[in-house]
Amino acid sequence: MAVIYLWLESQAGVPLSDWALVVLVVINAFVVYVFGLHISRDLAEMLLHLPRPDFVASHLSLQDRVNRIIAHPPAVLAGLVYGGALGLGAYTIAPHQTNETLRIAFGLFICAGSSMIGFGFWAVYRYWRGFLRVLPTVPLDILNLSQEPVPAFLRFNSRVVLLCAFVGSMAILGLALADYKSTPPIIIFSICTFLTVGATYAVPTIPLSNRLNRLRSEELDKIERQISLHIAALTDPDVSTEGLKKLHELREAQSIVSGIKTLPPGGQISVSATAFVTALSFLPAGIQYIQQMMAVPVQ
Numbered sequence: 001m002a003v004i005y006l007w008l009e010s011q012a013g014v015p016l017s018d019w020a021l022v023v024l025v026v027i028n029a030f031v032v033y034v035f036g037l038h039i040s041r042d043l044a045e046m047l048l049h050l051p052r053p054d055f056v057a058s059h060l061s062l063q064d065r066v067n068r069i070i071a072h073p074p075a076v077l078a079g080l081v082y083g084g085a086l087g088l089g090a091y092t093i094a095p096h097q098t099n100e101t102l103r104i105a106f107g108l109f110i111c112a113g114s115s116m117i118g119f120g121f122w123a124v125y126r127y128w129r130g131f132l133r134v135l136p137t138v139p140l141d142i143l144n145l146s147q148e149p150v151p152a153f154l155r156f157n158s159r160v161v162l163l164c165a166f167v168g169s170m171a172i173l174g175l176a177l178a179d180y181k182s183t184p185p186i187i188i189f190s191i192c193t194f195l196t197v198g199a200t201y202a203v204p205t206i207p208l209s210n211r212l213n214r215l216r217s218e219e220l221d222k223i224e225r226q227i228s229l230h231i232a233a234l235t236d237p238d239v240s241t242e243g244l245k246k247l248h249e250l251r252e253a254q255s256i257v258s259g260i261k262t263l264p265p266g267g268q269i270s271v272s273a274t275a276f277v278t279a280l281s282f283l284p285a286g287i288q289y290i291q292q293m294m295a296v297p298v299q
Contacts (some may be wrong), residue, residue: 001109008105009096018095018106021174025113028167035163040066042156042280044126049149050134054065069130075122082118087111089185095178117167124160124200135211142215142260150265151209157204164200168193208279209263216260223254 009016044066091107131153141147172190186279230247 001105005102005105005116006107007212008102012096012099012102014096014102016098019172020177022109024170024174024177025110028170029113029116032116032163032167036070036123036160038121038203039156040070042159043069046149046152046156047228049152049233050131069126070123072122072126075119075126078122079115079117079119082121083111083113083115086114086189089189093185112223115228119194120163120167123162127160128203132207135207140212140215142212142219142257145212145260145265149296153204153208156199161197163202168197205264208265213261213264214258216257216262219257220254223250223257226250227254 002025006016006019006022040063044062046063047062087107087110091103092109094103094106096106138149140150170194175186175190215275227247227250228251
């Protein structure tokens with residue numbers, strides 16, 4: 001579709017002002033496709049440490065469970081609906097408003113390229129749904145957050161966040177390079193893109209953080225009860241040195257548990273991933289600013 005659209009533009013004798021957008025849409029679709037092929041191993045690793053959700057049949061193998069997330073049949077319909085919605089929006093903002101053929105071709109191209117991304121969104125939804133349903137039954141140890149499944153979840157989710165940040169930033173960058181005006185469809189698309197990137201991190205991470213926070217509170221409550229008992233025993237003249245030592249150990253345990261970070265879980269956050277997402281978020285605006293500076297005539 002990309003080749004056909006660019007060919008139609010050249011045949012119509014109009015400037016190829018949106019060639020960068022076309023290239024970036026193709027890159028996005030390719031990246032999502034390749035990501036889907038390679039993410040299955042990380043997903044399988046995470047599923048190994050999670051209880052089987054109620055909606056997954058007991059006879060399914062690990063690979064079948066992975067396929068029910070990243071290759072679920074309704075994903076095709078979701079991809080077509082998402083692609084169709086963006087294709088319709090692209091038709092309304094097509095750069096060549098006076099050429100109906102180019103407008104239709106542009107809309108169909110965006111629809112085709114975005115369908116793969118819509119397919120990926122459905123997989124993310126399935127991942128969210130499955131994870132949130134099993135989260136209450138996942139065995140977690142607040143005193144050992146380096147134990148699975150927390151590390152496996154963080155690795156998998158960070159890859160999903162990076163993918164969404166990359167795809168969203170490339171889409172907005174394409175619009176910036178094509179020099180589209182800030183029409184309502186573009187503004188809505190840009191806002192939804194940034195909200196989606198935030199949701200890929202927040203939707204699974206915040207519920208996990210909330211559960212860890214409850215576990216931390218329960219553990220602190222147990223420690224504080226024991227501290228109260230030992231403090232009460234201090235009034236006993238026969239209290240032993242061992243009792244004072246135990247009280248000191250409980251105070252240390254209280255301090256350690258209080259310092260456990262639950263958001264992000266265990267305080268584990270990738271500095272490189274955060275920097276990458278931040279850079280991607282500001283990339284479109286930065287390039288657009290450079291374009292504007294270069295367009296200013298020298299006095």
